[in-house]
Amino acid sequence: MSNKDRYQLWGGCFSEEPSAVLRRLNDSLAVDSRLYREDIAGSRAWARELHRSGHLSEQDNSAIQSGLDKVEKDIEKELSQTGRLNDPEEDIHSVVERRLHAHAGDAALRLHTARSRNDQSATDTRLWMLTSLPTLGAALKQLIEVLIKRATDELNIIAPGYTHLQRAQPIRWSQFLLSYAWGLRDDVMRLEEQMGRLSRCPLGSGAIAGCALPIDRTRLAWSLGFQDITPNSMFAVSSRDHIVEFLNWAALCGIHLSRLSEDLIIYSSQEFGIVRLSDQFSTGSSLMPQKRNPDGLELVRGAAGLLLGDSFSFTCVLKGLPSTYNKDLQSDKEILFRSYDRLLDCLKVTAGTICTMEVNSSRAIRCLEPGMLATDLAHALVRRGVPFRRAHHLIGVALRRASELGVDLQGLPHNEYVAISPEFGTDKELASLFSWESSVEQYSSAGGTGQQAVEHQLGALKDWLRGQPPCSPVPRPDETPYPCCLK
Template sequence: MQFNNVLSAISSILFKISNNQDRYQLWGGCFQEEPSDVLRRLNDSLCVDVRLYQQDIRGSIAWARELNRCGYITDDDYEAIYQGLKKVETEISEELCKNGRLSDAEEDIHSVVERRLRTHAGEAALRLHTARSRNDQSATNTKLWMMDNLTNLINEIKKLIMVLKDRAENEIEIIIPGYTHLQRAQPIRWSHFLLSYAWMLRDDVLRLEEQQCRLSRCPLGSGALAGCALDIDRERLARSLGFECVTPNSLFAVGSRDHILEFLNWSSMCGMHLSRLAEDLILYGSQEFNLVKFADQFSTGSSLMPQKRNPDGLELIRGAAGVLLGDAIAFSCVLKGLPSTYNKDLQSDKEIMFRSYDKLLDCFKVVTGTITTMKVNAARGEALLESGMLATDMAHALVRRGVPFRRAHHLVGAVLQRAAELAVDLREMPHEEYIAICPEFESKADIEKLFSWEASVEQYISTGGTAKAAVKQQITQLKEWLK
């Protein structure tokens, strides 16, 4: 009779009544009252961490298998847990597909899974959490989710790089002004401009791939903070979940969120790169530049002005970059004052991580779609070119005749000043004016040869330059890397 009373007391602890619903709770043995409603609103995280249900179940199956291998649960209990968890996974998947959310009263996904497991596995479900804490469980789930999903970002970046590379290859003949300080500087190939962002994004891929070795360390088996009191094989457990190795210190394992902060910082850098690309395209798409035109599906209109075509997708990406940076800074602020091991402040990690991931994924898709469908105005690109952009070429021509570059720089400056005084284009300035400034301008024909946009860009044959051969070399390198 006394044993039955104990079981009844345990059941009353596991199941708490809240809003007329049974709520399964993983703690509360020494509590006499329920948390207040306002604390629950702040504390409960199911609406966020429900996205981890597959990783939670995967980790639980691996944990039960390890307990079974080490003799801490029987074969029958393991089989009941395994089959029960697979049923729970199916249930949750179907409910999310149908309703987009779970209506369970529990505070988090760990509690939901365990409560539902008990309906399928009975008392065996109560053995699943043996020697495990939500601290190492949550840390493991988050890492598993990142390992499962960050490749989606890599794939989207590679799609964008592919689009940039393809356009660069197909539009290699187009020459446009290159800008510094938003002032016309030198002629460049349109392809060269596109590829500048392809290389930027390639570095983003390499940075994220480089993070994988630190991400792929399994926290499971670290317990709440002190480690696992049972004789389990953490290395075997880690391998079964797809990790490369285990975390080397249990305090570090449950308290560190460096991998998330690293991802958020990476996301903010990606966002910054997309924002700069968006800004260039917004400028180039304006009527003043008129270098590109965006497709209807990536433009919007005005509620008042019928003629407007607004690049709202690109502007939203430019704004999103600020949000991504803000999330990285916000989470840094969460971490900076925490004492060691797990603190509830860390619960914000998943909300911020999911938000940054979702926003960045959408940004890449919008940029890729925008660039795939936009049209480039080659004639307008050439019309924006003006002879003053060839001043550097003139200086180089003097250098080839033995004039020191610094002197050549000043002499060409004098030529530009004289053309302005005469109110003529450099191409129209009389040859004797050139000779008067610098006798090395001895041949009128040589001067006339300088006024060629194609000849100008073709001078820059060094690796990474804007000459056709150098651009083709970049395209080839990107092709090889994308393979």
């Protein structure tokens, strides 16, 4: 189709066509063709409302509804075959209206009565988000399920926990996995919390001042699946807060995935060797045959920066815009779709990587060393009545003495401990402290790495996934714990 056949929703007072360079910057069909279903759904609802209000005849409404059905099938077929639309129009709104005219005749010319592309585009985008964002929520829940399954199956694996990337204390491997599961659960809840503000229909707001026809906007909103209407016409066509909110959310979710990826990348290195990534989510080197590179996780880690950049860049677009609609806002869909697609891929890659990786439990144990039980020794002194600050100092003295003798804490002779402080107790009492199992089991308080505390976390997350009330981490004294808290 040539440019002379191009259908424009404007231009009556213009004697010349836009320049080619402006069209390259202006035309958005390559991006917003993704909204064809939403645009057609909005047009169907708008035609019905025009008909109900007496501004569209039964005959014209029927022609429009039938024509829109044909347009939807035509576009769907074309996109499935070629992946793009080759229409010369500048955006999906113009394409739908021109194609509708071919099927419905002059009835199509009445469809845009009292409607603006401003409220039309804003409605399309919100509709797309309402139907698409739950897919991200489902992908997040699937990742959480993968983490829960591994945490359940690998409950008895003990591994080193790190602070400052230095060995800190022994923990259950499950505790590490669940630390990310809880953060991702918060991401799901934040996503769901956005939906109420998102589910407000702008249609019927016109270009800026509202609709001059007696349109029932609430009925219109409900017919499209919205919960409410936007309360102000100028706000309706100019606000992109819902997109900023989503982009900020996507960036935070990406950061969580990036941190998880970084941990797994470190743990998969030969220096750590705690995990081995599957062939499906690893790549090799073009030069070094022995290499197994964690490219999937590295791409997820890199994507977090891109998601953060998209969030920041669109916020910068909004800064300083005068009211109400400005063409700067056209960039919202490009960034929205890009961030959505990128995050969805990252969630799938992360879930696949964790689902298929192998955990080397014996290697995890070998990464532990007696110095990581220094805090346990301090706690033992505290239980014998030694103030913690003094206990901390005594363990420090023991560490220094062990270093002088070229041994670790476990190898430091009992008489050396007693010389530092008699509160260290008998040789047997001291030896009993050097146990990885005993170490993790003492952290039995809610949220801790003890087995019962971890099982409580697993129960709470499983209940949440099933839609049941979550277990209270710390039930109040006057409350009866939920059943999953009972043993």
